[in-house]
Every structure is written in structure tokens, then in C-alpha cells.
Amino acid sequence: MNRQSSVAILAIGLVLLAGTVWADMGKGASPLKTVTGSKAESHNGEGIEHYGQGHWDVAMKHFMEAAKADPKSAEAHYNLALTLDKTGDHKGATEHFKTAYDLGKNNPEIQNSGILRAHLKMQ
Numbered sequence: 001m002n003r004q005s006s007v008a009i010l011a012i013g014l015v016l017l018a019g020t021v022w023a024d025m026g027k028g029a030s031p032l033k034t035v036t037g038s039k040a041e042s043h044n045g046e047g048i049e050h051y052g053q054g055h056w057d058v059a060m061k062h063f064m065e066a067a068k069a070d071p072k073s074a075e076a077h078y079n080l081a082l083t084l085d086k087t088g089d090h091k092g093a094t095e096h097f098k099t100a101y102d103l104g105k106n107n108p109e110i111q112n113s114g115i116l117r118a119h120l121k122m123q
Helices: 003-025 041-052 056-069 074-086 090-103 114-119
Strands: none
Touching: 041 056, 041 074, 056 074, 074 090, 074 114, 090 114
């Protein structure tokens, strides 16, 4: 294999890797259900429905209400952060991702979320 072929293969690998990371940062990230019986459960469920339909503003209102109903719900804060990111409010998203990360120490979906880690500038 010559040098040009090696460089081309490396470049293709980097493009594929970047695509995988990018997919996890936004498109692959899905809202999370709250714990059954949580005060946030009803609004969070409604928010998930609207999020899935691309109704960002309606989803955001429900996730805000969910976080208000249960301020200790890591999932409600995570979902609100996802929606804020979708609407371009990256500062607000970062704040709620931080809250979700702090509250969701026992939730691997939150702790290992690519979009959360990107917002919090974690490896």
C-alpha cells in the first residue's frame, strides 16, 4: 500500500467516525422516561410525544413543567436540555445538561450521553 492510499483510508475512517459522533450528538439522542410515579411523569410523557413529532416548542413547555413539578428529576432536565439544543438555546441546554448530569449519577444513559458530554466539554 502506498502513502496516498494510506492517507485516503485514514481520511475515510475519520469521516465515518465524525459522522457517528455527530449522529449521537443530536439525531441519536432521545428523550428519557422519568421514574414511574414521579410528579414529572405526566408532563414528561407529553413532552416525549411532542419531541418525537418535532414539535420543539410544545415539548419544551411540557419538559419545563416536568422539571418544575419534580426539580430533582434528572430525566426532565435532560429532556429539556435536548429540546433547548434543538431550538438553538445552547447556553440553556448546557445548564440543564449540567443539572441532569449532577442529578442522574445512577443513570448511564445520562452519564454516557454524547450530546451532554459535548455540551459539558467532557471526554
